[in-house]
Amino acid sequence: MPVDTTADPGAARPASSALTERQEARRRRILQASARLAGRGGFDAVQMREVAECSQVALGTLYRYFPSKVHLLVATMQDQLEHLHATLRRRPPAGDTASARVAETLMRAFRALQREPHLADAMVRALTFADRSVSPEVDQVSRQTTAIILDAMGTPDPTPGQLAAVRVIEHTWHSALITWLSGRASIAQVRTDIETACRLIDHTDPGPGGAS
Amino acid sequence: MPVDTTADPGAARPASSALTERQEARRRRILQASARLAGRGGFDAVQMREVAECSQVALGTLYRYFPSKVHLLVATMQDQLEHLHATLRRRPPAGDTASARVAETLMRAFRALQREPHLADAMVRALTFADRSVSPEVDQVSRQTTAIILDAMGTPDPTPGQLAAVRVIEHTWHSALITWLSGRASIAQVRTDIETACRLIDHTDPGPGGAS
DNA sequence: ATCAAGTCTGAAACTTGTTCTAGATTAACG
DNA sequence: CGTTAATCTAGAACAAGTTTCAGACTTGAT
Numbered sequence: 001m002p003v004d005t006t007a008d009p010g011a012a013r014p015a016s017s018a019l020t021e022r023q024e025a026r027r028r029r030i031l032q033a034s035a036r037l038a039g040r041g042g043f044d045a046v047q048m049r050e051v052a053e054c055s056q057v058a059l060g061t062l063y064r065y066f067p068s069k070v071h072l073l074v075a076t077m078q079d080q081l082e083h084l085h086a087t088l089r090r091r092p093p094a095g096d097t098a099s100a101r102v103a104e105t106l107m108r109a110f111r112a113l114q115r116e117p118h119l120a121d122a123m124v125r126a127l128t129f130a131d132r133s134v135s136p137e138v139d140q141v142s143r144q145t146t147a148i149i150l151d152a153m154g155t156p157d158p159t160p161g162q163l164a165a166v167r168v169i170e171h172t173w174h175s176a177l178i179t180w181l182s183g184r185a186s187i188a189q190v191r192t193d194i195e196t197a198c199r200l201i202d203h204t205d206p207g208p209g210g211a212s
Numbered sequence: 213m214p215v216d217t218t219a220d221p222g223a224a225r226p227a228s229s230a231l232t233e234r235q236e237a238r239r240r241r242i243l244q245a246s247a248r249l250a251g252r253g254g255f256d257a258v259q260m261r262e263v264a265e266c267s268q269v270a271l272g273t274l275y276r277y278f279p280s281k282v283h284l285l286v287a288t289m290q291d292q293l294e295h296l297h298a299t300l301r302r303r304p305p306a307g308d309t310a311s312a313r314v315a316e317t318l319m320r321a322f323r324a325l326q327r328e329p330h331l332a333d334a335m336v337r338a339l340t341f342a343d344r345s346v347s348p349e350v351d352q353v354s355r356q357t358t359a360i361i362l363d364a365m366g367t368p369d370p371t372p373g374q375l376a377a378v379r380v381i382e383h384t385w386h387s388a389l390i391t392w393l394s395g396r397a398s399i400a401q402v403r404t405d406i407e408t409a410c411r412l413i414d415h416t417d418p419g420p421g422g423a424s
Numbered sequence: 425a426t427c428a429a430g431t432c433t434g435a436a437a438c439t440t441g442t443t444c445t446a447g448a449t450t451a452a453c454g
Numbered sequence: 455c456g457t458t459a460a461t462c463t464a465g466a467a468c469a470a471g472t473t474t475c476a477g478a479c480t481t482g483a484t
Binding site: 020022044047048049060068069 | 439440441445
């Protein structure tokens with residue numbers, strides 16, 4: 001049972017200051033290769049040996065940076081989400097109500113994913129297949145998603161009821177995405193589902209306190 | 213690309229009449245072994261070689277009945293869902309409103325899953341990891357779930373708005389289950405999420421027709 | 425009972441994720 | 455420079471899902 005005396009480049013995220021420039025470059029090459037391979041072929045097309053080869057890194061090194069294929073793809077998703085959030089910030093949604101703005105934002109994100117359905121497939125499958133060992137990373141993705149939704153709402157101080165609604169919207173978003181990716185729901189169906197869930201934002205009567 | 217001139221026992225579902233008694237028995241042994249192995253250890257513990265051994269069937273035969281591990285586990289879920297539905301029918305929920313009855317039913321189902329968290333893990337992971345080749349089976353599970361929810365509502369002729377709400381509830385149910393299974397949400401959180409989604413049933417003002 | 429077609433078995437082979445090892449390279453420090 | 459620890463590389467090895475194959479067994483029809 002090795003005690004891992006080595007520094008883990010994946011763990012040293014605080015300010016990327018712990019990573020050499022060449023290490024940063026390696027990390028970026030890996031994520032790029034991952035996204036590129038995922039773009040054509042989805043989850044199955046991201047083969048660790050090929051990612052290693054494409055990013056000019058040894059297989060062992062790839063595994064030092066990302067301890068599993070799921071870790072790698074979830075990190076890829078973090079990357080893409082950051083881009084998305086930045087893009088969305090630049091052109092905020094223009095709906096009248098909070099729920100309309102959230103629905104518009106999610107549909108915009110959805111259209112972005114539509115442009116690269118294979119990449120979306122790889123990332124979402126990894127996300128839902130992730131076991132406990134990836135929880136921190138998956139949680140980070142979840143927080144990022146929440147942030148995007150809250151941004152779209154534009155509500156500076158959301159009520160507990162609204163936060164509960166946001167959780168349900170997130171659930172709906174993920175699950176609807178999966179059904180679309182596996183061909184069991186149309187795009188129109190996804191829109192309807194999202195809009196239905198978003199309606200919860202306005203009907204925010206009681207807080208969720210009933211559970212305590 | 214072999215043309216598969218052989219009859220597929222998995223496809224011959226119409227009335228189980230196409231299957232010999234011994235074939236039915238094999239099928240049941242396989243599903244039992246699958247559920248047992250999943251019960252201790254979850255998704256990873258269901259190893260095809262071991263399932264074959266436990267059910268006294270050759271590996272090739274196992275693959276003839278269930279063309280992949282995911283197919284096997286989704287079939288296991290179909291099986292369990294039928295049990296659940298039968299059990300729930302015997303003692304229908306007693307809430308005053310439709311949304312209360314649905315929430316109660318789902319929480320009851322949830323408690324059943326809690327008793328076998330590893331089994332739940334295996335089934336749900338398989339369900340969300342399934343690709344297009346498993347769509348028919350996954351869809352069947354989805355229809356079964358919808359039937360359970362509609363049963364709980366007790367509404368003989370649900371409106372389009374209510375059907376839309378049911379879809380969101382299903383999304384929430386699956387996704388919340390996943391977050392609980394991977395340790396990212398507490399049971400209380402799951403209940404809150406389900407109750408929040410169920411609120412949509414009562415607030416069923418406009419139909420979903422707005423999309424057209 | 426016999427034949428043909430389909431099915432089952434046991435075992436090996438193949439694929440891809442993951443781990444391990446030995447040696448080369450790099451980085452930090454004196 | 456030279457040393458030392460960490461990192462990287464190439465490649466073998468291992469694990470589990472999946473495929474393949476030759477031969478034995480069942481089944482159904484005659």
